[in-house]
Structures are given as C-alpha cells and as structure tokens.
Amino acid sequence: MDRLSLEAPTGEITVFVGPSGCGKTTSLRMINRMIDATEGRILLDGEPVQNIDPPTLRRGIGYVIQQAGLFPHRKILDNVATVPYLLGWDRGKARDRAMELLERVGLDPALAGRYPFQLSGGQQQRVGVARALAADPPVLLMDEPFSAVDPVVRTSLQDELLRLQAELNKTIVFVTHDIDEAIKLGDRVAVLRVGGKLAQLADPKTLLSEPADDFVREFLGRDRGIRRLQFVSTEGLRLRTDLPAPEGAGTYLHGKDSLRTALDAALLSPTGSAVAVDERGEVVGVATREALDEALAEAAHG
Numbered sequence: 001m002d003r004l005s006l007e008a009p010t011g012e013i014t015v016f017v018g019p020s021g022c023g024k025t026t027s028l029r030m031i032n033r034m035i036d037a038t039e040g041r042i043l044l045d046g047e048p049v050q051n052i053d054p055p056t057l058r059r060g061i062g063y064v065i066q067q068a069g070l071f072p073h074r075k076i077l078d079n080v081a082t083v084p085y086l087l088g089w090d091r092g093k094a095r096d097r098a099m100e101l102l103e104r105v106g107l108d109p110a111l112a113g114r115y116p117f118q119l120s121g122g123q124q125q126r127v128g129v130a131r132a133l134a135a136d137p138p139v140l141l142m143d144e145p146f147s148a149v150d151p152v153v154r155t156s157l158q159d160e161l162l163r164l165q166a167e168l169n170k171t172i173v174f175v176t177h178d179i180d181e182a183i184k185l186g187d188r189v190a191v192l193r194v195g196g197k198l199a200q201l202a203d204p205k206t207l208l209s210e211p212a213d214d215f216v217r218e219f220l221g222r223d224r225g226i227r228r229l230q231f232v233s234t235e236g237l238r239l240r241t242d243l244p245a246p247e248g249a250g251t252y253l254h255g256k257d258s259l260r261t262a263l264d265a266a267l268l269s270p271t272g273s274a275v276a277v278d279e280r281g282e283v284v285g286v287a288t289r290e291a292l293d294e295a296l297a298e299a300a301h302g
Contacts, residue, residue: 001027001037001196008188010138011169015186017176018219023196024175028141031173032061045137059083062132062140062170066148068124070116076102076127077112083135094134106160106173122153127158133168142174146181158184165233179220183208184228191216207232225300229260232299237262237292239276239285246286251275254284259295 001023008014018111029035030042033054041051049057070079077098078085084094087242107128112201116124125145132140132189146154158181165172176182182189183204191199193215208228212218220227235255254276265274267301272289287295 002031004040004192004196004198004199006190006198008173010171012187013165013172013174013185014175015174015182015189016072016192017179017182018192018199019190019194020177022192022194024177024192025143025198028143028173028191031139032063033142034058034059046131048246059086059135060139062127062135062137064128064132064140064142064145064300066144067072067120068116068128068145068220070124070127070131074115075112076114076116076119079116080131082131087135094290097134098130101133102127104133104164105130120153121149122157125149125157129164133164133170138171140170140172142172144175147176147178153268154181161185171182180227183230191272226260226263229263229296229299230258232259232295234259234262234276234287234295237276237287237295239291240288241285243273243286243288245275246271246273249273249275249286251277251283252287253277253279259299262287263292263296 004023004027015025018024025034030037031044031049033049036050044052073083073091075093077241080098080101081094085091085098089113099109099112102112107123107126107130111119111123116127120129128145131176146157149157162185174185188201188203189207193199203211205228207216208220208224208231211220233255234252234257235260237254239254246269249269249271250267252262252265252274256279262263262274266287268288274287274292275283276285276287277282
C-alpha cells in the first residue's frame with residue numbers, strides 16, 4: 001500500500017475494489033492485524049489497532065472469506081458458535097445464538113446438525129456470515145465472500161447481506177474485484193489502482209457520474225451509463241393506462257424500483273414495454289418503449 005488514507009464510516013458498507021494486485025486484501029487484513037502495517041496508523045473507534053492484542057482484536061471483528069473457511073470436523077451449529085465459545089459464553093447461550101443466526105441468514109434450522117460438506121456452496125457462505133456475526137461484533141470484514149458461487153446464488157447472497165445490514169447497521173469493509181457488486185453493496189466505494197494507491201473514494205452514484213480519471217473510467221467500463229440507471233427513480237416515468245399489459249412482459253414496482261429495473265423488464269417483453277405494478281402487485285400502467293427512451297435521454301443529460 002502507498003499512503004492509503006480513508007475512513008470507513010460507522011454503520012456503513014465501504015467496498016474496496018480494483019484489479020488484481022492493487023492491495024485490496026492486504027488493506028483489509030491490516031485492519032485485524034492478520035498483516036501488520038509497516039508504517040502509518042489504523043484506528044478502530046480512535047484506538048490504534050497496533051495497541052490491541054491480535055487475538056483480542058480478531059474476536060471483536062467478524063471475518064468472512066471466500067469459500068466460507070468452515071471447520072470441516074464441526075457441525076454447523078458449533079461452527080457458528082466458535083467465537084462465543086472462545087469468549088467464554090455458556091454453551092447453551094452460544095448455541096441458542098447460533099440457532100437464531102442460522103434463521104436470520106435464511107438457513108433452515110434443520111441444517112444445524114450437518115457438517116459443512118453436506119451443504120451447498122451458497123449455504124456454506126451463509127454459515128460463514130452467521131459465524132462472523134455470532135458475537136455481535138460492531139465491525140465486519142468480508143474478503144470476496146461471494147466470488148466462488150454461481151451468479152444466481154451470488155445475487156441472493158448480496159440481497160441477503162443488504163437485508164441484514166438494514167437490520168444490524170454494522171460497519172462493513174468489503175473486498176471485491178467485481179464493480180457491479182461494489183456498486184450494489186457499497187455506501188462508499190474505494191477504487192484502488194495497482195501499487196496500492198487510492199484512485200477514488202465516492203458513493204456509487206458519484207463514482208459512476210464523475211470518475212476521477214481515465215483509470216477509474218476504464219475500470220468502471222463502457223457500460224457505466226447503464227449502471228447509473230440503478231440510481232434513477234421510475235417515479236417520473238410516463239405510463240400508458242389505456243393499454244392492456246403485454247403478454248410475457250416483465251414487471252417493475254413503479255416509483256420504488258430503478259430505471260435500470262424497468263429497462264431490464266422491458267427487455268423481457270416482445271413489445272419492448274415494461275408493466276408497472278404497485279406494492280400489491282396490481283398493474284398501474286404500461287411504460288412503452290417511447291416512454292423508456294424519453295426517460296433514458298433525460299437520465300443521460302441529468
């Protein structure tokens with residue numbers, strides 16, 4: 001790392017993203033002293049982590065890695081209860097907490113008595129998240145936790161993390177090489193360039209609309225304009241209420257879903273239209289191809 005300086009705000013998700021070899025994982029591991037910084041300071045709530053005994057530090061920070069890293073010889077329940085056991089919790093209390101968390105991360109409690117090899121990759125990653133949350137740490141470090149699963153499972157795990165974060169408000173530092181994942185999950189995104197330098201730190205909307213330089217622009221890709229649409233509301237999208245909903249058309253939640261979601265819905269339709277529904281699932285109108293084109297043109301100049 002080279003003079004990296006940033007803050008991960010309390011209760012937010014800060015994502016480190018960048019090409020291979022840019023120092024994402026190194027930066028993450030310096031926070032919990034799995035790698036010690038050779039110079040500079042890393043502060044946790046104002047206290048230098050260098051002043052905290054590493055095992056004590058790590059027991060207070062949740063850590064989720066690729067491939068879950070579960071103990072193969074321990075049942076799922078005991079995997080989740082690992083840190084509470086280390087902290088000296090009563091066995092019954094630790095197991096109760098583990099059961100509660102298995103349900104919270106969307107796993108069937110019946111899986112508690114199984115071993116890791118008996119679970120799918122996606123299920124194992126959910127166990128890894130549950131284990132990291134078991135002692136209710138204020139800080140959670142996540143190192144490419146969803147990169148080893150297929151795209152459908154990955155999307156569901158991302159959604160689950162956002163749901164959990166809305167409930168728990170943890171301070172999360174998340175590492176990924178996937179810009180779409182960074183934009184979906186991050187309250188703030190730190191783009192690192194090779195050599196451990198910070199290229200840009202911004203919220204996703206600003207990152208997409210105002211890339212700091214050519215490196216960031218190239219890393220975001222040519223389709224960054226499409227990505228920006230997920231921050232544009234469908235509230236002002238003009239609807240036709242005199243048209244029947246086309247058969248086979250995709251739907252979106254009007255005023256709640258983004259323009260990107262409406263566009264994706266339209267792409268599923270043979271007519272190029274998207275069907276707008278309300279929160280009860282009832283049709284409120286049809287966004288025609290012309291209306292979508294107008295909204296896209298406005299978004300491009302907005």
